[in-house]
Amino acid sequence: MQLTDPERSTELLWRAGARRGLSLERIVRAAVELADAEDLAAVSMRSLAERLGFTTMALYRHVRGKAELVALMRDEVMGGWDSAADPSAAGGWRAELEAWARRGLALHQRHPWLAESEDARHVPGPNAVAVFERALGAVADTGLPPAQVVAAVNLLGGFVDSAARQSAAALRARRRTGVSDEEWWRGRDSLFARLDRYPTLSRLYREGAYEAPPDPFDFGLQRVLDGIDTLIRDEKRDENVCRVCGAPVSAATSGRPRDYCSRACQQRAYRARKGGGGSGGGPRP
Amino acid sequence: MQLTDPERSTELLWRAGARRGLSLERIVRAAVELADAEDLAAVSMRSLAERLGFTTMALYRHVRGKAELVALMRDEVMGGWDSAADPSAAGGWRAELEAWARRGLALHQRHPWLAESEDARHVPGPNAVAVFERALGAVADTGLPPAQVVAAVNLLGGFVDSAARQSAAALRARRRTGVSDEEWWRGRDSLFARLDRYPTLSRLYREGAYEAPPDPFDFGLQRVLDGIDTLIRDEKRDENVCRVCGAPVSAATSGRPRDYCSRACQQRAYRARKGGGGSGGGPRP
DNA sequence: GAACCCCTGTCTACGGTGTACACATTGGGT
DNA sequence: ACCCAATGTGTACACCGTAGACAGGGGTTC
Structure with a gap:
């Protein structure tokens, strides 16, 4: 399961109008639908082919392998990141970047398999690059050195990914077991009973740390943006x-x-x- | 591939001295060695059993399934997070937290499969909780409300995970293909040729954004800590x-x-x- | 019109995975 | 000495990704 030929991937992902082609389009779209409805694990070459009314091996006439299919799925879906974006994009870098991150999270929630499908050395498709470009544009004029602009965007992107991965994993578990997160943790009494030897943890717990927790995404997002903010301020100073x-x-x-x-x-x-x-x-x- | 019985997991992970048991210990240790040497994908029940000189199904007498095995592997290895930690732990919350994060990254680099093995609703083992406790202890006395202490630690933990995942993916790709990251990207000329229509990206590229990039972990770590820092300051003000x-x-x-x-x-x-x-x-x- | 070839789809088969289930062996407690 | 429970074995099943040989069909060329 690897992309043996990045050159081919590049051509595929970046080919021009041909994207509304014959069947590859249908394959990728069906794969995305299937992954949305079930899970990335539910997208096997067999099940996908059956869903399309073809033999398994027919897919291999259009896609070199599963890894390539997933790469195509990713980029297909990446087009939706900035779909609901306000093109005027006023409000300063922070508001822009925050909106960008929130749209990213929303996208991940529409396609929970996205976080699972991460793998190194994907050739970025046009949609992915467009997403990247947009975030860069938000921070480009803050006076930060170019390398730090890129690093900041990568950091925020990584944060969105990480948050999305956690929420996707929770969703997957809920789907599989039919038990909500809270229910599940509430049932872990035999675990909680052993947490007494950890003084800080149990003190915080007693003080209500787990009763009204802030939304992890909102919290983390503000911290990361604050971090970038102080970087910009320091830079200016x-x-x-x-x-x-x-x-x-x-x-x-x-x-x-x-x-x-x-x-x-x-x-x-x-x-x-x-x-x-x-x-x-x-x-x- | 799921942990059907969290109760059992709790008992296993938290059982007392019995940890130096007969064979489960050996299984987990061998699995960790195998994963370290090769990959998490290389740890199949068959290969692991063969390595131990038993039949495949023999493993199932000690482990309920692969998911449980991975959970045990995780906690086994988590013991190494704070192994090189200075117990005196002076230097204020920031230094402490930074050292904690760096130890985490180091652990992930010793066991690159850790990032892959993430899944929701793991019963945290004693080692994992100890790691958590230590980080909580660093931020507990900053005046932050309990819920935010936990949120901050979770944020930093997520960051470490995210960074580790990326570096692990890069390592995996390098191992598989024998091609370094820089080499690979250098060969993507046909991709770079199409990046002209993205003005910000190409401008930043021309300005050298990719020539002397800061270490992504160091950069992100400082941003996140800065973010927590401003939170603490605001809190105090x-x-x-x-x-x-x-x-x-x-x-x-x-x-x-x-x-x-x-x-x-x-x-x-x-x-x-x-x-x-x-x-x-x-x-x- | 006929011959050709390539593109697409099909079929079979291989080696891999996790694991359910029935059976053999063995060691310790009554 | 007996029995039983724990442990290890062997076989079998349902999946997975995909390599390779084959069949039909449409466009190009002689």
Whole structure:
């Protein structure tokens, strides 16, 4: 179960109008429907083929394997991330980024299998890149060095993923067992009985830490945004930070303060100004 | 592949000295070794049994199924989270929490399959709870309301997980294909060629955003800690926040400012002072 | 018109997974 | 000495992803 040929993936994901093709479209759409209705585990090549009225192996004429199918499913669905987005996008970076994250969570809730389907080295499809681009746009003009803009967006994306994964796992468990989260934990008395030897935990528990818990997504989102906020503020306050990579810059002993941490970063900025591209690792949305 | 009987899981995970039992210990240890050396996918009941010199079904005399085995593996390994921790633990909540997170990442790097093995409604074992307890202890005395202490620790734990998952996925891909991340991305020219229509992304790329990227874990860790930090500061500054759940409290029109957002939370605090327990959802480490 | 070929779909088969169930063995308590 | 429960074994089932050989059919070329 691996994508052996990234070149092919790139072509598939990025092919032009042909996306409204004959049958691949139908396969991917059916797979998404099936995964939405049941589970990612319910999407087997056999069940999917049966649902479409074909033989199992017929799918392999359009898709190289299961991994590729999942990649196509992912990008198909990624188109819905920004679907409900306000294109005007006013309100400053924080409001924009918050809305972006909330739309991401909503998408994950519409397609709970998304979080499960993560795997490294997916070729990002056009929809995924569009999502990434939009988030970058929100933070691009905050004065943060480019590398930190990307890092901040990646951090927030990772947070959304992580939160979505937890809520998806809870949903999956609820579907399977028919028991809600609260019910299940309430039944764990034999576990709680053993938690006395953990003083802090039981003290917090006694003080009601678990009675009116804040929504984990809202809570985490505000913390992460706060973290990015202080980064931006710090950036604005003192400028002795490299304009390219954001590393601290040793204060110049005399004369004008330095803009770059090293000769290498200075060179990078120069090349960027000249409009040439660079080399090195690519984007990882 | 599910834990049908949480009661049994609780007993297994929490049984006393019996942990140095006969064969279950050996099974779990061998499974961990196998997963460390290869992959979680390499731990099949057949391969594991063969490695131990028994039949496949022999394992089922000691373990109810694969899901239970994985749960036991998880808790076995969780014992190593705080193994290299300084018990004195000075340095304030931030240093403590940062060290905690770094130990977590290190653990995940020693056992890259940990991130894969996540599933909801694991009965937390004693080791997992100890890890949780330690993190709670770091933030417990910051003046944060109990619910927020728990939420903060959960947030940081989720972050560690998320970061570990990404690095584990990258490692897995490298192992499988023998190609490093940088190499792989460098070969994706046909992808980069299509990124021109995304102005922000390509501008940031030209400006060197991908040439000297900060370590994603370090970056994210500082942001999250900053976020928690501002929460603590805000908490200290103005006290018009509920002492139990942290929700904002409407300012009293006259007299002494309110401590609780509602009669319910006031009651909870009273019960906590009296030493009684509460009801409701349990801890989710 | 005939021959060709490629594209698509089908069929069979292989090696892998988790695990249910019936049977053999064995060791300890009565 | 007996019995029983615990432990290990063997076989079998229902899945999974997919490799490989084969059949039909439509468009292109002679």
